[in-house]
Amino acid sequence: MTVITEEQLGNPAIYQYLLKLVGEEGLELLRRWSDISYARRWVEEKLSSEDLKAADKARFLAESKRSDEELIEAERSDEEIAEITGINLNSVRHTLYNLYEHRLAEYRRIKNNETGWLTYLWLMRMDHMNMVLRNEMEVAAGKLAGRLRYDEANDFYQCKNCGITTTFNNAMMTNFACPQCETMLVHFDDELIVAALKKRLAKMQTALDNA
Ligand SMILES: [Zn+2]
Numbered sequence: 001m002t003v004i005t006e007e008q009l010g011n012p013a014i015y016q017y018l019l020k021l022v023g024e025e026g027l028e029l030l031r032r033w034s035d036i037s038y039a040r041r042w043v044e045e046k047l048s049s050e051d052l053k054a055a056d057k058a059r060f061l062a063e064s065k066r067s068d069e070e071l072i073e074a075e076r077s078d079e080e081i082a083e084i085t086g087i088n089l090n091s092v093r094h095t096l097y098n099l100y101e102h103r104l105a106e107y108r109r110i111k112n113n114e115t116g117w118l119t120y121l122w123l124m125r126m127d128h129m130n131m132v133l134r135n136e137m138e139v140a141a142g143k144l145a146g147r148l149r150y151d152e153a154n155d156f157y158q159c160k161n162c163g164i165t166t167t168f169n170n171a172m173m174t175n176f177a178c179p180q181c182e183t184m185l186v187h188f189d190d191e192l193i194v195a196a197l198k199k200r201l202a203k204m205q206t207a208l209d210n211a
Contacts, residue, residue, distance in 0.1 A: 001069075001073070001126070001127060002073055002123055002124050002125050002126060002127050003030075003033065003034035003072055003073060003124050003126060004030045004031070004033075004034045004124065004126040005034070005126070008126060008129060009031070013133065014129055014133070015027075017132075017133060017136070018030065021098055021099070021102060021104075022095045022098050022099065025087065025091050025095070026091070026094075026095040026098065026099075028085075028087065029081070029085050029087045029091065029092060029095050030095075030124070030126075032084070032085035032086070032087070033072075033076075033081060033084065033085055033124060034072060034124070034126075035072075036068045036071065036072050038084050038085060038086075039071045039072055039084055040071070042080075042083060042084045043060055043063045043064050043071070044064070046060045046063075047060050047061065047064060073123075075108060075121035075122060075123050076121065076122055077119050077120060077121055077122070078092050078093050078096060078120065078122065081096075081122065096122055099124070099125075102132055103125065103128050103131075103132055104124070104125050104126060104128055104129065104132060105122055105123065105124055105125055106122070106123055106125055107120045107121060107122045107123070108120070108121045108123075109121075134208065137204060137207065137208055138208065140204065141201060141204045141205060141208065144197060144200060144201050144204065145201060147197060148194065148197045148198065148201060151190050151193060151194050151197065152194060154167045154168065155167065155168040155187070156168070156187075156188040156190050157170075157171040157176065157185035157186065157187055157188055158185060158186060158187075158188035159178035159180070159181065159183050159185055160183065160186060161178065161181050161183040162178060162180050162181055162183075164178065164179075164180065165188055166179075166185070171185050
């Protein structure tokens with residue numbers, strides 16, 4: 001399956017990731033695009049429309065005979081996706097490009113030999129979701145590990161007056177006086193922060209190992 005499944009929509013990690021990526025309207029687009037009733041209604045409306053061209057009629061008759069899975073997993077132009085889902089074309093395009101940038105959609109370009117016009121045919125690639133989430137988590141874990149190395153390698157000093165924290169090297173440059181208010185800096189014990197970072201990193205690594 002390349003469209004989004006009920007199981008994926010019900011997974012809080014996937015849902016939150018998509019919500020952040022494409023927003024409420026984008027999520028609604030994914031839902032409707034993956035819902036066979038929207039595709040069937042679209043085909044029926046086309047076939048019953050009075051100004052359907054002869055060439056299109058043959059095409060939509062063929063569409064109507066496709067299985068649910070074939071119909072829903074078919075490549076579609078952005079305009080068709082907008083028609084099927086009832087979501088406006090600009091939102092559809094915006095969502096498609098966002099998904100494309102994160103490898104959750106892909107397109108094929110087709111040239112009309114008579115008019116020279118290009119059509120982009122899109123496919124959802126929600127089957128890439130686990131790989132995408134795994135990559136995101138690896139990047140986040142890498143950043144966290146960097147932060148941890150920095151915290152472990154440095155000694156920190158803090159101004160109790162304005163709350164700013166600085167490294168030993170920086171504090172030396174101002175003779176341990178706060179650069180803002182000149183209050184004497186005191187040693188800041190970051191043991192708790194380091195412990196919390198370690199715990200979070202270990203959790204992430206366990207999740208990655210099990211993904
Ligand atoms: Zn200060």
